[in-house]
Amino acid sequence: MPTLWNKGLQDRWLAFFIFYFYFYFMRIVTLLSDFGNTHYVSEMKAVIYKLCDYASVVDITHKIEKFNVLHGAFILKRSYSYFPKNTVHVAVVDPGVGGERKGIVIKTNNYYFVGPDNGLLSLAAKEDGIRQIVEIENKKYFLENVSATFHGRDIFAPVAAYIARGVDISKFGRSIVEYESIELKASISGDKIIGHVVDVDDFGNLITNIPFSIIEQAGISKVSLKNKELRILKTFCEARAGEMFAYKGSAGTLEIGVNKGSAKEMLDIGIGEKIWLKY
Amino acid sequence: MPTLWNKGLQDRWLAFFIFYFYFYFMRIVTLLSDFGNTHYVSEMKAVIYKLCDYASVVDITHKIEKFNVLHGAFILKRSYSYFPKNTVHVAVVDPGVGGERKGIVIKTNNYYFVGPDNGLLSLAAKEDGIRQIVEIENKKYFLENVSATFHGRDIFAPVAAYIARGVDISKFGRSIVEYESIELKASISGDKIIGHVVDVDDFGNLITNIPFSIIEQAGISKVSLKNKELRILKTFCEARAGEMFAYKGSAGTLEIGVNKGSAKEMLDIGIGEKIWLKY
Amino acid sequence: MPTLWNKGLQDRWLAFFIFYFYFYFMRIVTLLSDFGNTHYVSEMKAVIYKLCDYASVVDITHKIEKFNVLHGAFILKRSYSYFPKNTVHVAVVDPGVGGERKGIVIKTNNYYFVGPDNGLLSLAAKEDGIRQIVEIENKKYFLENVSATFHGRDIFAPVAAYIARGVDISKFGRSIVEYESIELKASISGDKIIGHVVDVDDFGNLITNIPFSIIEQAGISKVSLKNKELRILKTFCEARAGEMFAYKGSAGTLEIGVNKGSAKEMLDIGIGEKIWLKY
Incomplete structure (x- = not known):
């Protein structure tokens, strides 16, 4: 197998260019949900790729027990930190979709988390160290038609794509301090x-x-x-x-x-x- | 997070280059089938990546009810338009594989559709506006050994990869006008x-x-x-x-x-x- | 659709550059396991992307019958050769994890195989022609904390990522000759x-x-x-x-x-x- 440096100066320049490229652009977006492996997931992926074609979307799992926010929160907590820094984690276990619950973005020391404010993101975000929480309000970053039952596709997926594109999370809405949190200790x-x-x-x-x-x-x-x-x-x-x-x-x-x-x-x-x- | 323009001229050139790169090369190929999430799907992906390594293959779903062309047609119709323009959609729900039914490529206003001519592609293609339909005949674009039971891997996957590489669909066979269509209105x-x-x-x-x-x-x-x-x-x-x-x-x-x-x-x-x- | 050559010299240079880029860097890593489509799989993917962000990870299947090494070996054998040359195939059906069984890398004429030495890799590797087998011993290429139950994530995934990055397989440990092999002929x-x-x-x-x-x-x-x-x-x-x-x-x-x-x-x-x- 050829190694990076075996052709001299030209290759060194090429390598520099490519690392530079990745440093700027490569961004992983992960998805976690209770949807099962269905077209609901692929519609979220489609929205992300349409808005940010240099993103790479990776499924964490879609087999979270239906409506079980606790289950989702624990799986997200055990898996999030294996991903590269700046990965955008989107999680949707959302029995309250369309109701009063907020949508939030949490910026932590190393990652971004996007999803409903029902505790789902809290275990992972707290472990990594929360820097800023923003309530998602700015419709400019939503799909044009927002359904009442599928905010994963219509709100969370496009917001995640804009984060991957480098949009500052303050653009999505105002910063908040209180958020739903799961406490469950042995x-x-x-x-x-x-x-x-x-x-x-x-x-x-x-x-x-x-x-x-x-x-x-x-x-x-x-x-x-x-x-x-x-x-x-x-x-x-x-x-x-x-x-x-x-x-x-x-x-x-x-x-x-x-x-x-x-x-x-x-x-x-x-x-x-x-x-x-x-x- | 660094933004695209904060380092002056050099970066502007870089950004130009990268958008140019994507404009030319980035192409999504989607897969929809009744195979379940099995190695049949990954063999199709492998064929596509082997022929077109800059493609990005995304699953729509593989949980279409077995042999249920109607189900597949509706899922394809609801999901296809979330994907970026020029996405190549490959769909395989194919009870008649190896028999008389044709394989077709449909070019619509924004997408390409590849699959069996049994109505599976018709709902999505009609909605997006059909421009050209080609019967897949040219064995030059098939795998070398075509099985009688898995045209998804041996014919549709390589044809999709060649479309992603920019091959004009007229190369695959002659244009046709009649095709199987599903009509099912409320x-x-x-x-x-x-x-x-x-x-x-x-x-x-x-x-x-x-x-x-x-x-x-x-x-x-x-x-x-x-x-x-x-x-x-x-x-x-x-x-x-x-x-x-x-x-x-x-x-x-x-x-x-x-x-x-x-x-x-x-x-x-x-x-x-x-x-x-x-x- | 624009073709590659229709703008003259500039584009030819661009095309050359991009093929060069892929020749050097594009590398597919496949995963096969009996994990089901769960977060175990995505943790393996995360580890690979963290170490090698220009890899592209493709699932072969995760529905191998639990602990059925024979089943995994046959699916790997039927699917591996559809992938591009130099693909790194990681397979984990591993009832003996944490015990005496070795972890191995097999370099064949066209591919790399990574997994437990329990026969799982043997059918595919023998068919493609074995060049070198290495026992995985060098902890430098493992995750920092190796669990006793999940070598897929902690050993095989990082080793696969290093192969994708161009590390010579001799670095992982000493070459061996004997390995577990499945014989099952009609x-x-x-x-x-x-x-x-x-x-x-x-x-x-x-x-x-x-x-x-x-x-x-x-x-x-x-x-x-x-x-x-x-x-x-x-x-x-x-x-x-x-x-x-x-x-x-x-x-x-x-x-x-x-x-x-x-x-x-x-x-x-x-x-x-x-x-x-x-x-």
């Missing part, structure tokens, strides 16, 4: 760790919001859940086939899985449910 | 509005082909469907939880939904079915 | 053709690993499977509605389908099962 009480299931993945693993550091600091090697005792293991292959166990998940929190099986089916626990772990 | 008869369900979205909302303007012109505030009376509301949050109601959908047509529920499950109506609304 | 025994179902598509068609050339050479026009006699036809429209039949699939192997129906449901056969065809 806690320890006596010999119990109390947390929530914040995601169930496609394998049936239960992802909790309990930081695994709690387990490590307490030096625990077993927990019990619904009277089932679970070993705390490092990997799936340490477990016996069919064994339910707890482990440190890829988001740094406690997860519950079954080797070659589904914890979701064995426990019948869904997203948003509280769990008590004895240790 | 109508009013007495106190009844008659239409069809043309899509059911992931939330279970029923999307009809009844233009909402009919409702607005008639000044109706209620309709009844299967002896259930439905209020006509603006947004989901106006409805009581569990209430079924009618509203103006994001495609400008009448939709039937249930606040925090599924109209599809409550009514047991599928795509393509006729509905009568009394008012 | 055979003829007496009047029976013995093969395996290697995929079931979204239509319910059963895709086997039996090369259709066997059928052609034997001049067979009928086979029987589970005491059902199947005609061998060219296309779906030759079959009666509801008829089960055999045909040459788009991967060049024998497939079993039902016109406007599902062979999977009628036969109750799954991926990996052996089938005997009498002729």
Whole structure:
């Protein structure tokens, strides 16, 4: 494979030019929603590409549980920071669309977040450090006809495209201070760790919001859940086939899985449910 | 964020160059099919990228009901115009693949459409204004080995890539005038509005082909469907939880939904079915 | 549509520049997994874009049957060669993640393959011709924190991004010769053709690993499977509605389908099962 520098001065100039190009123009816009993988998503993409053809649109997921703002907020929080600086994250889990809830843009230390003001953006934005929040009001940046049921396409997608084009977020409306925020922290009480299931993945693993550091600091090697005792293991292959166990998940929190099986089916626990772990 | 012009002449030249670049080369190719999100889709993408690496391939949806040409035609019609001018739309819902049906390219006022001549492209193409229809015959533009069951990958994908590369569509075959067309219009008869369900979205909302303007012109505030009376509301949050109601959908047509529920499950109506609304 | 050469010398220079640009920089990275279309996939994409923003990431499929390495290996084999030369294929079906199994990079005549050393890459790599296999060991090319359960994001994605950036694969670790390989060939025994179902598509068609050339050479026009006699036809429209039949699939192997129906449901056969065809 040719390397960048093997042809001398000409190539160095070319490389400089191209990095310069990307520094100025490359911008990723991500989408997260509860739409399923349908044409609703592609209409949002179309709007973004029409307004900003040098954007690159990447799906985070569209399989958020319908109307489950908590679920969306947690997935956004676990995924946003893997993307390059200045990525514009658009999230739409929006049971209140067309009603009183505001649309907002949040500028954080490294990213932009666009979506409804219902807490969906709050976990990720707070973690990254909020710099400015703007209420989306300026119709100049909307599609011409705004439907009452699909602000993702008609408001959030074009606003995200304008951000990718370099429009200052102050142009979209006035700065605000108050915004809807989700608070949901794991806690320890006596010999119990109390947390929530914040995601169930496609394998049936239960992802909790309990930081695994709690387990490590307490030096625990077993927990019990619904009277089932679970070993705390490092990997799936340490477990016996069919064994339910707890482990440190890829988001740094406690997860519950079954080797070659589904914890979701064995426990019948869904997203948003509280769990008590004895240790 | 740096803006385009803040460094003087050098940047102006750069900006000119880049817009020029995009004007010439950037081309979106969309895909719509009933394949599901499988490797069939990615093989089509691979063929397009191999022939035209400056194309950008975007999925509209691959969840069209199997073999349901009507469903595909309506989704294509509602989504195509959000994409930038000159986008190449490839659609494959193709129960007759390998048989007598032709493959066609339609050039309209703003777009290109590629797919089987079974009506799938007709609703979108007619709306945008047809300029030329070509029957795909020239094997020079096919993959070397054409399978009998997957013209999406072996014929339509490479043809779309060549269009994106700037090949004139007359090269693919001779111009034709007759083509398969879908006719399916909503109508009013007495106190009844008659239409069809043309899509059911992931939330279970029923999307009809009844233009909402009919409702607005008639000044109706209620309709009844299967002896259930439905209020006509603006947004989901106006409805009581569990209430079924009618509203103006994001495609400008009448939709039937249930606040925090599924109209599809409550009514047991599928795509393509006729509905009568009394008012 | 403007063609490339219609403005004389200036454009020729521009075209030269752009082809040069692509020759050097454009690189496709594909992803195949059993994750479902979830945020696990998008975290892998995010890592790749963060390290190599001129890469273009394309999903092959994420609907590989959970933990079914054989299924993944066959889908990779049928799809990889449609992509442009030098594409980096990342595949993750990885029941042994975090355990003893190695991570490997295989350089073949035209492509790069990255994934676990459990046979997943072997069918595609062998077909294209293996040049070098490297065990992934050099932590310099991993994410800073490597989880025990998600090497796709923490090891394979960054390694793929570095390959796309032009890093020589020898940098990742030492070359090895032995690797896990899947052997699964169709055979003829007496009047029976013995093969395996290697995929079931979204239509319910059963895709086997039996090369259709066997059928052609034997001049067979009928086979029987589970005491059902199947005609061998060219296309779906030759079959009666509801008829089960055999045909040459788009991967060049024998497939079993039902016109406007599902062979999977009628036969109750799954991926990996052996089938005997009498002729």
